[in-house]
Amino acid sequence: MSNHFEVIVIGSGPAGYVCAIRCAQLGLSTALIERNTDAGDKPVLGGTCLNVGCIPSKALLDSSQRYADTKHHLAEHGIGIDDVTLNIPEMMARKEKIVSQLTGGVAGLLKHNKITVLSGAGQLLAGRQVELTDAQGQVALYSADNVVLASGSEPVEIPPAPIDDDRVVDSTGALCFDTVPARLGVIGAGVIGLELGSVWARLGADVVMLEAMEQFLPAMDEQIAKESAKIFAKQGLDIRLGARVTGVEVSPEQVTVAYSVEGAEHTEVFDRLIVAVGRRPRTEKLFSGDSGVSVDERGFVFVNEHCATEAPGVWAIGDIVRGPMLAHKGSEEGVMVAERIHGKAAQLNYEVVPSIIYTHPEVAAVGKNEQELKAEGVDYKVGTFPFAAIGRAQAAGETDGLVKILADADSDQILGAHVVGPSAADLVQQIVIAMEMASSTEDLQLMVFGHPTMSEAVHEAALAVDARAIHMVNRPQR
16 A cells, blocks of 8 residues: 555544545545544544534434423323333444444445545644554655644533533533433533533433633524524523533532532532533644644634635644534535635635534524624614414424524625424525525515424515514514
8 A cells, every 4th residue: 555645634523424425536645543442443434523513413302302301291182102111222323323323324435435444543744644553653754745634622621610421521421321310410511512501401311501701602593592492492401691610519429519600509419411512633643843834822723714724734624623613614615625725716604604503493604693793883784583473383383493594684685593392403494505605585485385394584674674574563673
């Protein structure tokens, strides 16, 4: 095997493996380096997303929602079940089976595309040399015309709550509980905290979420965040804002958490504690000091709008570069970089990258929110429509939430969309397509939406921008 490739990709998560596959499709000799291995020393492909992030968490979210629906909501449909049982080991086994199928699928795709998979820790050296250290400590040197850094991210730890992987866990540990905690604490009420808290709350845990920020979901549209908070409170999530954790005491049977709110000290006792305060880029030891690559104070690699670093022929994508840590964002960056390596003028429209929280109901957004438009001095108009007025939502018993569309007051071009409610991720994706095509709300107004569907809420929200909604009384939106 040659030690020189046209492209070497370090990291096999959604950014890395997608980049490698696209490079191979374009005819470039490609190697993919992955440092994580299984018990048999085979590389574990798919990164955080497939193994301990997006996929396993969604598997548990789906299983837990089915349990909650069966236990609490089937009766309203006239379906009676006397004894609903919960088998956590079987639920976890299903999760692991899904992960195994998907990671195996990635391995098959890499093999089909004739990508060389190298097992070990890769470090970029000067001159696009890559040093590979395998699990046994053996070192090999490779070179490439282009090197793509895609090493992903890892959970942030905080000094007051050190992880012990037993009573105090990070997001990875929270996917592996063997029993339902009677009382569960979650530090952080962001995307990860909300999703993990939702899983265990549905399965019967009493969940308390301690969020240091004074505002709930500050990156979301304020109206959507407030509506979401109401829905989650109704579901039993006890979200305490402005709660700064100051210390954690662990005993064999419980965790005592000390925290302060507006200067007042409080304590809570839990069976388990999840620390979900965010993720940080995994760039330590990724490159040498003379590689030509540099990072900011938080460890993110400096890149331009096309993900090129300051070192010629070196690129960085995914969670280690600016922007939201989203698997789909990293994947598309991987495609863009592969095509630019091949000489194509590819680019990525970062203005239309959707963000999603997979609670129930989901929360999703794309483009600008109302606070941002106000801060930028943009003259805009707003249309909102509640799911409570949608026939399909009523029939499904999914009436919480609303669709919100923001548009330029003069051109009518869609500037952003925000949804909390059933199928929010899929509904926002419809608007992503519209925004990519520079559509106006009038374009949505003129389209025919199937009936009865959840999508009708998008149509009605677009109509509401011009006070034309049919199935509600139109009022000024701002």
